[in-house]
Amino acid sequence: MTSDTRPPRLTKRDLARLITGIENGDLNALRTLHEWYGHAGGAHIIGVTGAPGSGKSTLIAALTRLARSRGQTVAIVSVDPSSPFTGGAILGDRIRMRELFEDDGVFIRSMANRGALGGIARSTADIVTALDAAGYDLVFIETVGAGQAEVEVAHVAETVIVVEAPGLGDDVQAIKAGILEIADILVVNKADREGAERAVSTLQAALELAVPSAGAAGHHGYGALHRVESPAMAPPDWRIPILKTIATEGDGVAAVLDAIARHRQYLEQGAGARRRAQRLEHEVTLRLRDLLLKRAMQQIGPTRYHTLIEACVARKLHPQEAAQELLNALVRDDGHAPAE
Amino acid sequence: MTPTPEATRPLRILIAKPGLDGHDRGAKVIARALRDAGMEVIYTGLRQTPEMIAAAALQEDVDAVGLSILSGAHNTLLPRVVELLRQNGMGDVPVFAGGIIPDEDVPGLKAAGIAAIFGPGTPLSEIVAFIREHTPSRHPIANRDS
Numbered sequence: 001m002t003s004d005t006r007p008p009r010l011t012k013r014d015l016a017r018l019i020t021g022i023e024n025g026d027l028n029a030l031r032t033l034h035e036w037y038g039h040a041g042g043a044h045i046i047g048v049t050g051a052p053g054s055g056k057s058t059l060i061a062a063l064t065r066l067a068r069s070r071g072q073t074v075a076i077v078s079v080d081p082s083s084p085f086t087g088g089a090i091l092g093d094r095i096r097m098r099e100l101f102e103d104d105g106v107f108i109r110s111m112a113n114r115g116a117l118g119g120i121a122r123s124t125a126d127i128v129t130a131l132d133a134a135g136y137d138l139v140f141i142e143t144v145g146a147g148q149a150e151v152e153v154a155h156v157a158e159t160v161i162v163v164e165a166p167g168l169g170d171d172v173q174a175i176k177a178g179i180l181e182i183a184d185i186l187v188v189n190k191a192d193r194e195g196a197e198r199a200v201s202t203l204q205a206a207l208e209l210a211v212p213s214a215g216a217a218g219h220h221g222y223g224a225l226h227r228v229e230s231p232a233m234a235p236p237d238w239r240i241p242i243l244k245t246i247a248t249e250g251d252g253v254a255a256v257l258d259a260i261a262r263h264r265q266y267l268e269q270g271a272g273a274r275r276r277a278q279r280l281e282h283e284v285t286l287r288l289r290d291l292l293l294k295r296a297m298q299q300i301g302p303t304r305y306h307t308l309i310e311a312c313v314a315r316k317l318h319p320q321e322a323a324q325e326l327l328n329a330l331v332r333d334d335g336h337a338p339a340e
Numbered sequence: 341m342t343p344t345p346e347a348t349r350p351l352r353i354l355i356a357k358p359g360l361d362g363h364d365r366g367a368k369v370i371a372r373a374l375r376d377a378g379m380e381v382i383y384t385g386l387r388q389t390p391e392m393i394a395a396a397a398l399q400e401d402v403d404a405v406g407l408s409i410l411s412g413a414h415n416t417l418l419p420r421v422v423e424l425l426r427q428n429g430m431g432d433v434p435v436f437a438g439g440i441i442p443d444e445d446v447p448g449l450k451a452a453g454i455a456a457i458f459g460p461g462t463p464l465s466e467i468v469a470f471i472r473e474h475t476p477s478r479h480p481i482a483n484r485d486s
Contacts, residue, residue: 013401016399082380087350088376098384101395101396
């Protein structure tokens with residue numbers, strides 16, 4: 001297929017290896033990524049999240065088929081959980097995307113979350129940037145099967161689709177804060193199943209509850225690092241659609257793809273710039289935190305660190321006191337007065 | 341403590357089922373064993389063509405490919421996977437196979453580039469050890485025991 005617009009000489013093989021390098025923190029790969037950053041920004045980045053079994057992979061496959069028939073190229077990043085015990089993982093989202101494997105205008109990458117909380121991996125944002133810079137028109141991020149708190153994808157994606165399926169949760173689940181509040185588009189998949197109408201009306205009711213006043217957005221109880229601008233609390237110029245699909249049959253999928261395109265138009269009218277700035281602020285803050293921690297750990301050294309951990313184990317120190325003591329030691333090493 | 345980048349570098353292994361047989365219990369057992377050995381296993385499901393397997397291996401940038409086959413079509417399908425990997429510049433990626441493969445077919449498959457063939461009853465630890473041994477050039481650190 002000729003609509004593939006990757007930069008010349010960048011084969012799928014090159015892109016795949018670059019992604020591996022990014023995932024493993026390889027310095028050369030990261031340098032390339034930083035050089036490419038200026039070329040990224042053209043793709044529409046779409047997060048797809050929802051409970052395990054709601055049909056995220058099948059929906060993405062159906063959306064991709066349709067987008068391809070409309071001449072768009074598509075990259076998919078699918079995240080599955082790593083085992084907390086062995087670090088290994090079984091990445092099985094491709095099972096539902098088999099007919100896309102050989103399409104030259106589609107790139108699918110499975111990744112393990114490698115212990116990260118929040119539904120995606122630490123390197124997912126960078127991998128999405130690489131796919132974006134490589135010229136794919138749409139980049140889908142499929143999160144780990146998510147429940148209520150896996151909202152990290154909202155910091156990476158421009159448009160977030162939350163997929164529900166009938167019978168997966170009762171009314172109270174839908175009202176809980178978190179995952180529902182990051183939705184730009186709500187999809188009730190498996191709409192041929194009993195309970196689909198009820199799921200739609202439950203979501204409708206939950207949305208109405210969530211909209212009360214934009215002023216509430218500042219009092220979420222999240223730290224600055226975790227705050228997401230909730231589409232449900234944005235000015236009412238974007239109405240969150242609730243769409244029914246039967247992804248296995250392709251039913252309703254066109255309406256979802258149309259809603260994705262409409263949401264992008266909405267973002268381009270101004271809301272997108274604000275969200276992008278907020279996303280980048282979050283990302284810079286996270287990365288600063290990582291760098292500070294790394295440098296602090298180097299300076300503290302393992303001996304001092306483990307001595308304090310043992311003090312916590314023996315309950316001689318509260319973890320907060322241990323952390324404060326480490327910080328004080330850092331500042332003393334720098335020759336400054338300890339901060340309180 | 342925050343792990344260094346080098347410490348978090350699991351091997352990525354594609355487990356695929358070429359051909360038309362509909363039983364993937366064996367493939368799933370292998371996938372699980374590799375996961376338990378700390379590897380990231382991409383499992384693509386039943387009825388894969390060699391072209392699909394090679395395309396997945398390419399995009400996923402895997403360190404090894406494991407093929408489970410019970411259909412009897414191994415003499416055509418397995419060498420074809422090796423051939424396609426080579427065409428994609430992935431000739432250095434070891435391909436191993438398991439399932440029902442008669443002894444007399446083994447020399448031909450090995451000559452065609454299949455690195456190892458594990459029959460029924462092979463201890464899973466042997467497969468794990470094989471993968472660790474045959475992938476050092478790509479990911480030196482992944483060999484360490486974790």
